[in-house]
Amino acid sequence: xxxxxxxxxxxxxxxxxxxxxxxxxxxxxxxxxxxxxxxxxxxxxxxxxxxxxxxxxxxxxxxxxxxxxxxxxxxxxxxxxxxxxxxxxxxxxxxxxxxxxxxxxxxxxxxxxxxxxxxxxxxxxxxxxxxxxxxxxxxxxxxxxxxxxxxxxxxxxxxxxxxxxxxxxxxxxxxxxxxxxxxxxxxxxxxxxxxxxxxxxxxxxxxxxxxxxxxxxxxxxxxxxxxxxxxxxxxxxxxxxxxxxxxxxxxxxxxxxxxxxxxxxxxxxxxxxxxxxxxxxxxxxxxxxxxxxxxxxxxxxxxxxxxxxxxxxxxxxxxxxxxxxxxxxxxxxxxxxxxxxxxxxxxxxxxxxxxxxxxxxxxxxxxxxxxxxxxxxxxxxxxxxxx
Amino acid sequence: xxxxxxxxxxxxxxxxxxxxxxxxxxxxxxxxxxxxxxxxxxxxxxxxxxxxxxxxxxxxxxxxxxxxxxxxxxxxxxxxxxxxxxxxxxxxxxxxxxxxxxxxxxxxxxxxxxxxxxxxxxxxxxxxxxxxxxxxxxxxxxxxxxxxxxxxxxxxxxxxxxxxxxxxxxxxxxxxxxxxxxxxxxxxxxxxxxxxxxxxxxxxxxxxxxxxxxxxxxxxxxxxxxxxxxxxxxxxxxxxxxxxxxxxxxxxxxxxxxxxxxxxxxxxxxxxxxxxxxxxxxxxxxxxxxxxxxxxxxxxxxxxxxxxxxxxxxxxxxxxxxxxxxxxxxxxxxxxxxxxxxxxxxxxxxxxxxxxxxxxxxxxxxxxxxxxxxxxxxxxxxxxxxxxxxxxxxxxxxxxxxxxxxxxxxxxxxx
Numbered sequence: 001x002x003x004x005x006x007x008x009x010x011x012x013x014x015x016x017x018x019x020x021x022x023x024x025x026x027x028x029x030x031x032x033x034x035x036x037x038x039x040x041x042x043x044x045x046x047x048x049x050x051x052x053x054x055x056x057x058x059x060x061x062x063x064x065x066x067x068x069x070x071x072x073x074x075x076x077x078x079x080x081x082x083x084x085x086x087x088x089x090x091x092x093x094x095x096x097x098x099x100x101x102x103x104x105x106x107x108x109x110x111x112x113x114x115x116x117x118x119x120x121x122x123x124x125x126x127x128x129x130x131x132x133x134x135x136x137x138x139x140x141x142x143x144x145x146x147x148x149x150x151x152x153x154x155x156x157x158x159x160x161x162x163x164x165x166x167x168x169x170x171x172x173x174x175x176x177x178x179x180x181x182x183x184x185x186x187x188x189x190x191x192x193x194x195x196x197x198x199x200x201x202x203x204x205x206x207x208x209x210x211x212x213x214x215x216x217x218x219x220x221x222x223x224x225x226x227x228x229x230x231x232x233x234x235x236x237x238x239x240x241x242x243x244x245x246x247x248x249x250x251x252x253x254x255x256x257x258x259x260x261x262x263x264x265x266x267x268x269x270x271x272x273x274x275x276x277x278x279x280x281x282x283x284x285x286x287x288x289x290x291x292x293x294x295x296x297x298x299x300x301x302x303x304x305x306x307x308x309x310x311x312x313x314x315x316x317x318x319x320x321x322x323x324x325x326x327x328x329x330x331x332x333x334x335x336x337x338x339x340x341x342x343x344x345x346x347x348x349x350x351x352x353x354x355x356x357x358x359x360x361x362x363x364x365x366x367x368x369x370x371x372x373x374x375x376x377x378x379x380x381x382x383x384x385x386x387x
Numbered sequence: 388x389x390x391x392x393x394x395x396x397x398x399x400x401x402x403x404x405x406x407x408x409x410x411x412x413x414x415x416x417x418x419x420x421x422x423x424x425x426x427x428x429x430x431x432x433x434x435x436x437x438x439x440x441x442x443x444x445x446x447x448x449x450x451x452x453x454x455x456x457x458x459x460x461x462x463x464x465x466x467x468x469x470x471x472x473x474x475x476x477x478x479x480x481x482x483x484x485x486x487x488x489x490x491x492x493x494x495x496x497x498x499x500x501x502x503x504x505x506x507x508x509x510x511x512x513x514x515x516x517x518x519x520x521x522x523x524x525x526x527x528x529x530x531x532x533x534x535x536x537x538x539x540x541x542x543x544x545x546x547x548x549x550x551x552x553x554x555x556x557x558x559x560x561x562x563x564x565x566x567x568x569x570x571x572x573x574x575x576x577x578x579x580x581x582x583x584x585x586x587x588x589x590x591x592x593x594x595x596x597x598x599x600x601x602x603x604x605x606x607x608x609x610x611x612x613x614x615x616x617x618x619x620x621x622x623x624x625x626x627x628x629x630x631x632x633x634x635x636x637x638x639x640x641x642x643x644x645x646x647x648x649x650x651x652x653x654x655x656x657x658x659x660x661x662x663x664x665x666x667x668x669x670x671x672x673x674x675x676x677x678x679x680x681x682x683x684x685x686x687x688x689x690x691x692x693x694x695x696x697x698x699x700x701x702x703x704x705x706x707x708x709x710x711x712x713x714x715x716x717x718x719x720x721x722x723x724x725x726x727x728x729x730x731x732x733x734x735x736x737x738x739x740x741x742x743x744x745x746x747x748x749x750x751x752x753x754x755x756x757x758x759x760x761x762x763x764x765x766x767x768x769x770x771x772x773x774x775x776x777x778x779x780x781x782x783x784x785x786x787x788x789x790x791x792x793x794x795x796x797x798x799x800x801x802x
Contacts (some may be wrong), residue, residue: 012427013469016560020568027567028596028632056430060566067629153473154440155433183441209622216480219441 022046033071034079057083083151115351127250157220177226182218294348306338426464446484447492470496496564529764538666545663590639595631707761719751
């Protein structure tokens with residue numbers, strides 16, 4: 001008994017897999033169209049399959065969502081996730097090319113710049129409110145030392161929740177707010193959160209479910225928001241934390257300032273308690289999905305563009321401005337009444353300030369174009385250069 | 388049931404000697420059985436109390452039986468394949484309850500799960516199977532269809548007859564836990580064996596990944612094609628991973644014997660035909676099963692089975708016989724009678740709609756089948772269905788004539 005080598009259950013699972021050859025285990029990706037499937041050859045699979053992070057996250061865990069979801073009709077999905085910070089190291093051979101493909105040629109040697117100083121933003125306080133209905137900036141943060149949603153245990157998830165509650169409870173001034181745990185909220189609280197468009201549901205997308213991030217729902221999940229309802233934190237949805245600053249109208253500068261102030265303050269408060277965010281100088285902020293690395297930032301507006309959106313060059317204009325369009329329900333929804341969600345297309349390789357600047361400048365241009373078209377004038381002379 | 392050690396050694400399987408000693412194929416299984424129930428250690432970062440699931444809003448058999456003490460005892464162990472308690476109960480944690488049925492709320496990842504997690508599975512089994520105690524009782528297996536009496540129903544009432552069960556291949560993990568290679572091995576072993584079936588059982592395999600549009604449409608028209616599971620009860624248990632890799636359907640040319648490969652179990656075996664000849668359906672069922680068993684044994688494999696639990700399947704609700712024998716039967720008058728449910732209960736039968744579980748009856752046509760799975764043999768359960776359905780038809784006829792019907796005395800369980 002004392003001589004017996006104590007292996008953990010994870011090693012036994014690995015041992016079981018290694019009874020078979022790499023070929024026998026290699027997934028059938030012949031029908032697939034996602035970044036993981038494009039990159040994961042059988043040779044790469046053979047090289048990586050016996051590796052695991054120190055928390056026991058394996059290659060099969062990383063790619064399960066991409067194996068189970070061959071492709072999205074309109075968007076090239078990523079097809080892999082991280083289970084912890086180490087995933088991006090241990091499975092570098094897969095992650096690096098996926099990241100390069102997804103983030104416009106970002107190289108394994110590139111450095112990512114973080115800039116959360118709102119003073120570096122120029123303008124942005126006067127997007128025309130006749131067109132810009134609302135402004136919003138979101139990002140995510142992961143707490144170093146814990147596994148990410150696809151892999152965390154109930155104990156870890158609860159610890160993340162408790163840490164977040166404690167930390168957010170220290171926020172003051174216009175950031176002072178309240179936490180609503182999903183499993184404890186009253187009917188009334190729930191209805192209010194729905195009316196405010198704050199409440200997030202259990203994920204239904206198979207892209208998310210297949211990676212295991214909805215396990216144990218709604219245990220350890222909740223929503224925090226400030227009293228003025230302009231700063232919101234989601235706990236344990238697709239990431240440890242999703243941080244959102246938003247308000248009606250076109251004052252993106254104010255939204256971004258609150259965003260930066262809030263994030264910086266939260267980070268300070270976590271550090272006081274001995275915790276920091278997952279970050280490194282190559283990948284910036286580490287999040288569950290490789291698509292959200294770097295800034296994890298999506299800054300966007302709901303803006304009325306009924307004329308511009310019908311222009312034959314609309315897609316080209318957005319591409320040159322490094323912007324993307326979505327419907328007003330968010331990703332995978334349609335635009336209603338000519339109102340579009342316009343946001344930055346990039347996440348990694350540009351700083352937060354740079355991305356918000358692109359949105360501010362780009363939306364200003366789009367609104368000018370809209371006004372021209374309304375007046376029956378051409379916009380040919382307004383075509384932007386590729387940023 | 389147990390194969391001899393020498394036959395295993397001479398089999399043509401391409402699994403190394405390592406597995407014979409450390410894995411769960413028959414001889415190895417018997418050799419280290421006494422070590423199995425201890426399981427292997429699990430690396431834990433948090434104490435059991437921090438990990439115990441919140442089951443306060445839950446209503447399933449797992450939630451009713453999982454105490455913090457049992458969780459603390461079992462969360463430190465895993466099966467030799469590395470399957471853990473958390474994985475076994477995940478579906479029950481994620482799915483608090485079904486509106487009409489008390490669900491089981493846990494699954495097995497391999498044969499050893501039923502040993503290593505016996506402290507939880509035994510009471511769950513006892514609750515689900517009406518008091519069957521795996522520690523004290525033995526499950527009878529009987530596939531002698533000649534013992535069936537009067538198995539031909541009045542076809543003015545019975546539209547179709549069907550018997551299904553499942554079988555698992557010993558030595559390979561079950562759908563919640565299997566790797567892609569194991570799943571493909573299940574497919575290979577089963578398809579290889581099925582190609583040896585002859586006579587009225589001669590048939591063909593249609594792999595889900597390779598079937599043509601035309602084949603797919605035909606299988607849909609025949610009501611044979613199964614889809615990727617959508618029920619969260621199944622998807623949360625991990626059995627839909629890598630879909631549709633290594634999944635498929637085999638059926639005989641006459642379309643009366645059908646096998647699903649790698650859906651909720653390694654195999655689901657179905658015998659069916661239009662009309663009321665349940666005896667013939669069951670005869671084909673038994674013959675087909677025995678023949679498939681013989682064919683896999685020739686190749687050095689066998690089904691998971693033991694005398695405590697009978698045939699081992701993924702869901703504890705399907706242990707024992709794993710058998711559901713049923714008919715589609717027209718009972719428009721009885722179906723509206725307030726005593727219908729009680730009559731069914733006492734006859735140990737259950738009703739479903741004609742779309743299967745969780746569907747409604749259409750046009751007074753009900754799916755009537757046995758309630759029980761474990762503790763009685765296949766022959767006993769099919770006889771119960773035959774006797775019960777005959778009784779229901781008698782009731783319907785009496786109601787047609789304006790005569791009264793009687794609720795029968797309840798049948799004794801565990802004969």
